[in-house]
Amino acid sequence: MKITQAQGNGQGQCALCKKRGIWNVQWMCFLYEVEDKDGVYCKNCVDELRIQSAIDGRKGVIIWQI
Numbered sequence: 001m002k003i004t005q006a007q008g009n010g011q012g013q014c015a016l017c018k019k020r021g022i023w024n025v026q027w028m029c030f031l032y033e034v035e036d037k038d039g040v041y042c043k044n045c046v047d048e049l050r051i052q053s054a055i056d057g058r059k060g061v062i063i064w065q066i
Contacts, residue, residue, distance in 0.1 A: 001053050002035035003046055015039025016048075 006012065008028040015038065017024035024042055031040040034049060041049065 001050065003050075004033050005029065006031040006033050006040040012040050014042040014045050016041055016045040 006028050010028060011025050012028045012031050014022075014024045014026070014031065026042060028040070031042060032046050033040055034046065037049075
């Protein structure tokens with residue numbers, strides 16, 4: 001999964017937070033674009049998407065390294 005900083009000026013809203021009904025408007029420099037997904041995402045939602053991607057990639061097994 002490729003994650004890049006969002007382009008643009010002004011403010012934007014996280015697509016996942018908007019879908020969940022959470023008010024989350026941030027400056028575009030603090031939002032991220034995720035490959036193969038529409039919209040931009042905040043850091044918290046990007047972290048959730050990365051974890052979900054890891055779960056899907058390992059078929060439900062997460063190996064934590066400490």
